[in-house]
Amino acid sequence: MSGPTRLSDLARRDREEVTRVDRAPLAPLPPPLDDSGTRPPFAPLSDQARERFDGALDGTLALNLPVPAGPDEERALVERFLAGLDKLFERENNWTFLEPLVLTMEHCAKCQTCAEACHVFEASGGEEIYRPTFRAEILRRLYFKHVKNGGLLAAWLHGDITLNWPLVARLAELSYRCNLCRRCAQACPIGADNGLVAHELRKLFSQELGIAPKELHDNGSMLQLSAGSSTGMTPVVVRDNVEFVDEDVSEKTGLEVKTPWDVEGADVLLVHNAGEIMAWPENPGAFAVILNAAGISWTMSSELAGYDSINYGLWYDDAQFARVAIRHAEAARKLKVRKIVLGECGHAHKALAVVADRVLSGDLDIPRESCLTLFRDIVASGRLKLDPSRNDFPVTLHDPCNVVRLMGVVEPQREILRAICPQFREMAPHGVDNYCCGGGSGFAIMSGHNFRDWRLQVSGRKKVEQALEAFADCLDPSIPKYICAPCSNCKGQFRDAIEYYGLWKKHRILYGGLAELIVNAMTDVKPGFIEWEWH
């Protein structure tokens, strides 16, 4: 194969990948990772996986699409895809995003301005399939040919495309090579949204064909709806676990920390990403310390799904999204709280505060607020005694896309960091122009086959570059450094990336949330809340 990948390559009937990003020269990283010899190995897909699963695209797999039994099954699957394609453009089935989708289908000028804004495209060294317009152009041609029944005129006006099972299978995979950060949409002069295209394709596959990554669906939204949390924690287990967290944090801080549960009439219902309780218990512990010290009337809920703010449906399925959003609101209604405060989880912010806004009505319309805004108020009010010298180490801030570009919470976290971290420095670019961590839209929890290699070498590459550049003046391992990432999924990606590139071992770069930095600066707390240990 030579030359860049073409749109028609996705319909190739052979079962070979259309490109091999695992072997491709990727965008260079800054020192100390600028030596190509430092590139971690990108594990090839196993022969078994290549044989069992369809959708060969780029040398990795996010989905496990079984190979159809024969031509009849292939045809049936293509028919189902076409049925889903129609539904994607029907008012009754997709009123939720119909207008922005149609606008994007009908007005892209194919100027490729968006490509320069995409971190995946850039990191891959300009691999054609990651160009934001690549998957959008395929959907556009299918839309005009099959939904608008355009025939030859559509082919002339918009370009032709061959529809077969290989195209459908590869398109399904390709919808999971975008972080949905929508930086491309921000750069589009017309306002077309190629991030939305990936989102809508995922919906088509999930809602019509039942195709979604098991981490997001079976082990994600389905588990949350049945057990209460994608972590599998039931209400009893979560209360037990938080009790342990309270004990640990009490010991660590010298303060008596107790998390209130199911307090009817509390001002604040705090909802964490439950992954924090399992993976980074110091974060919910720090929240408890701050809220108690600030005298906030707050509670957590042990209602089903009320203690886990995640809403993976945001990334792939409207029905699952709405079901979870309603459960969150119902938990708040039951406790008669005044507001819901979202913990450090980016997609939970956007899901419940922004995207669900219009469907939560009546007594489910309980105000939702970002914890960053509440923290800013607490810090600025002087209710906590804070000593910035306790945080006198280099700190940089990662902006979770869902909080910043997609919700507009930009300054509160910065005001806090400027107040309590003397060596705070920004990444470039930052704020609403930030780059995704590379784990966005569910990737941070997806590691099947060699997908972890892909997200750490490709989608996460730009963020590694940014972090290294932010600390370029202090890479010496004698200086501990902290990436503040106020989002669970982003933290998951940072944890994996820092380990993958040896950045903790060689350069003492650590990551964590914002709440931990605040508690670390509290003079009422025993010094050293942030432990400079790998975890």
Next chain:
Amino acid sequence: MTVLTFLLIWLGLGVFAAATAARAVRYARAPVHLRWELYPVPHEAPERAAHGGSRYEELEWWTRPQRRHLLGELAYMLPEMLLLAGLRQHNRRLWYRSYPFHLGLYLVAAACALLAAGALLDVAGVPLGDGAANALTAACDLLGTAGVVLSAGGALALLHARLTDPKLAAYSAPADYFNLALFAGVLPLAGLGFLLEPAPSLLVAARVARFDTAAPLHPALAAGLALASLTAAYIPLTHMSHFVGKWFTYHNVRWDDGPTSERVRAKMTEYLTYRPTWSASHVQADGTKTWRDVVAGTPPRRGQR
């Protein structure tokens, strides 16, 4: 020939207006979607708009009135419309080609608008003095000439880019080349026609307005105007109607951050009565359940496919 040209001019203008309006109405009648805004939103309060912040930056934001700062929106929109500021910022190389093309079209549109205004005054029996008529004609000719040169040059430059830049060529349909060639050909032909036509442009416009076909048009002008009219009719049928689409992508999507009004609440109530037909088992949409029923239920745990 002149009769046919005049017919095509009226037909072209009519189709342009009707198709543009139909497209705008289609978008305006689309269902209210879930919020999907993208920051910065320029009508936010000035102290927040500067860094791309939203009302969510305020503690208990729902207790404060949300005001749209239209001046902020205007300050964003004017450079975007007049200078293609977004393209200039994100894709300077293409802007050097695209901006002359669009500026040329604006100037041609301005010349046409002036001619139409003069013609309407003539039809209405409002006499324009010789001085005013000459000035209007000169202004139209100047704007028109500059517009034709810029837009045709820009179209050729864009066509060259689309033909020679692999990343543009790979995504271009035959019509994309045709459209640019059309502008590069038709506009200079119409411009040349006005140069060859003995009657001043204002007089030609007045004849079109009155459908006065007594004096024949120069064949070059007749051909140019006929093709330009067909082009005008063709534009709103294609993605080149992004002058309509862009209003909706910005105001109805990117900047649509407003509080949920009673009208929107009523719409949501209506949409929740729709009966989805998505087939995946976990959705549990059998065509009889409404969206409200679907999202109130808990799907049974099952395999994916």
